[in-house]
Amino acid sequence: SIDVSTLTRQTGFTTLDYGFVNTAATKSDITYIDGDKGILRYRGYPIDHLATHSSYLEVAWLLIYGELPTADQLAEFDDKIRHHTLLHEDLKDRFFTALPHTAHPMAVLSSGVSALSTYYENESDPNNPEHVELNMIRLLAKLPVIAAYAHKKSVGQAFLYPDNSLSFVDNFLKLNFGVRSEDYQVDPVMSRALERLLILHEDHEQNASTSTVRLVGSTGADQFASISAGIHALSGPLHGGANEAVLTMLAQIQESGGGVKRFVEKVKNKEDGVKLMGFGHRVYKNYDPRATIVKQSADEVLEQLGVHDPLLDLAKELETIALEDDYFKERRLYPNVDFYTGVIYKAMGFPTRMFTVLFAIGRLPGWLAHWRELHQDPKTKIGRPQQLYTGSPERSYPGA
Numbered sequence: 001s002i003d004v005s006t007l008t009r010q011t012g013f014t015t016l017d018y019g020f021v022n023t024a025a026t027k028s029d030i031t032y033i034d035g036d037k038g039i040l041r042y043r044g045y046p047i048d049h050l051a052t053h054s055s056y057l058e059v060a061w062l063l064i065y066g067e068l069p070t071a072d073q074l075a076e077f078d079d080k081i082r083h084h085t086l087l088h089e090d091l092k093d094r095f096f097t098a099l100p101h102t103a104h105p106m107a108v109l110s111s112g113v114s115a116l117s118t119y120y121e122n123e124s125d126p127n128n129p130e131h132v133e134l135n136m137i138r139l140l141a142k143l144p145v146i147a148a149y150a151h152k153k154s155v156g157q158a159f160l161y162p163d164n165s166l167s168f169v170d171n172f173l174k175l176n177f178g179v180r181s182e183d184y185q186v187d188p189v190m191s192r193a194l195e196r197l198l199i200l201h202e203d204h205e206q207n208a209s210t211s212t213v214r215l216v217g218s219t220g221a222d223q224f225a226s227i228s229a230g231i232h233a234l235s236g237p238l239h240g241g242a243n244e245a246v247l248t249m250l251a252q253i254q255e256s257g258g259g260v261k262r263f264v265e266k267v268k269n270k271e272d273g274v275k276l277m278g279f280g281h282r283v284y285k286n287y288d289p290r291a292t293i294v295k296q297s298a299d300e301v302l303e304q305l306g307v308h309d310p311l312l313d314l315a316k317e318l319e320t321i322a323l324e325d326d327y328f329k330e331r332r333l334y335p336n337v338d339f340y341t342g343v344i345y346k347a348m349g350f351p352t353r354m355f356t357v358l359f360a361i362g363r364l365p366g367w368l369a370h371w372r373e374l375h376q377d378p379k380t381k382i383g384r385p386q387q388l389y390t391g392s393p394e395r396s397y398p399g400a
């Protein structure tokens with residue numbers, strides 16, 4: 001690898017790299033991916049081991065601090081997060097009522113994080129380690145609450161207060177699906193399945209939303225501003241928004257009655273720019289290891305929850321046809337993490353528009369870890385890509 005910043009200064013040499021296909025913007029110790037072999041590791045630990053044996057908060061600690069926590073460290077981390085779950089009452093009561101019930105929960109989530117920052121303006125100095133630690137805890141504690149209230153608002157139900165006797169994931173499920181505080185029993189199958197999905201999403205090195213968090217962070221903006229921007233970046237259908245787009249696509253194929261083969265032909269002919277959502281990845285040119293785990297989970301979880309969803313059968317049929325087709329083979333397009341997650345979220349009872357919000361909660365620890373790493377790296381500079389100007393040469397303003 002070449003550090004081109006000195007070279008650029010000395011020679012005026014500039015690389016043009018649409019989509020940053022071959023440009024590293026940083027070094028990082030957090031996540032390793034080998035896209036050809038389908039390998040993903042957080043801080044050296046294989047993703048399948050973490051998804052099987054770990055918890056969301058343990059992995060969050062690992063990503064942020066670099067090592068697995070001791071039992072005491074994890075208990076203290078968990079405890080701090082439980083004690084920061086409440087939103088300011090003004091935010092809880094007035095922010096959400098000001099928005100239409102039709103608001104997309106991703107827009108509510110990113111606005112909610114921006115709004116949250118206004119309560120902590122005197123405690124969000126990016127150069128103050130105590131502020132940084134405290135705001136990591138606040139964001140981990142409060143993002144799921146904002147997310148659940150966005151859901152409740154969309155279905156017209158009352159907001160519950162967080163129940164801090166419950167684990168992180170169980171509390172989140174209760175905030176989403178509890179109607180009265182005392183009557184909700186968490187289903188352990190659903191809880192473990194959601195925890196596993198969240199772990200799979202916790203980091204993915206320099207993807208578009210993480211790069212956004214780092215770019216905004218590089219300007220000296222605080223964690224709230226950086227994470228809010230990351231949520232916006234995640235919302236796009238080519239990134240986190242793909243999990244919602246997959247379910248919409250499957251439902252449309254089902255409704256049209258046109259069949260899977262006809263849809264695949266449409267994709268191959270690039271009719272109306274249609275893509276097979278949940279397929280393809282910038283880095284993985286082999287099966288996305290997260291998708292392998294999610295596909296397995298989809299069968300198990302639907303069976304355990306007693307749900308039969310024809311959309312899962314449709315997704316499998318679509319995958320089989322695509323993987324045997326030369327168009328997909330030549331381009332090395334495989335299912336990515338988003339292909340099967342939606343079917344599981346749907347079986348749990350989440351509306352389609354909440355799917356990318358679940359991704360955001362999953363990804364938050366990774367964003368926080370990258371923001372922290374950026375600030376600890378003495379080589380960090382403000383992110384500022386170059387351009388090659390292709391516009392008009394100098395010309396005179398008429399009459400000037």
Ligand code: ACO
Nearest residue numbers: 237238239240242267275276277278279280281282331336
């Ligand atoms: N369906 C059909 N064709 C596809 C797909 C797809 N899902 N993905 C890529 N292709 C085709 C492209 O049209 C292109 O074909 P061409 O050479 O004939 O022009 C070729 O494969 C290469 O694709 P690129 O767009 O150059 O690949 P890139 O790395 O830029 O894009 C991306 C990766 C955005 C993920 C793309 O595969 C895509 O749009 N997939 C669908 C959306 C999706 O599932 N996104 C989630 C990604 S994972 C995540 O963010 C969590």
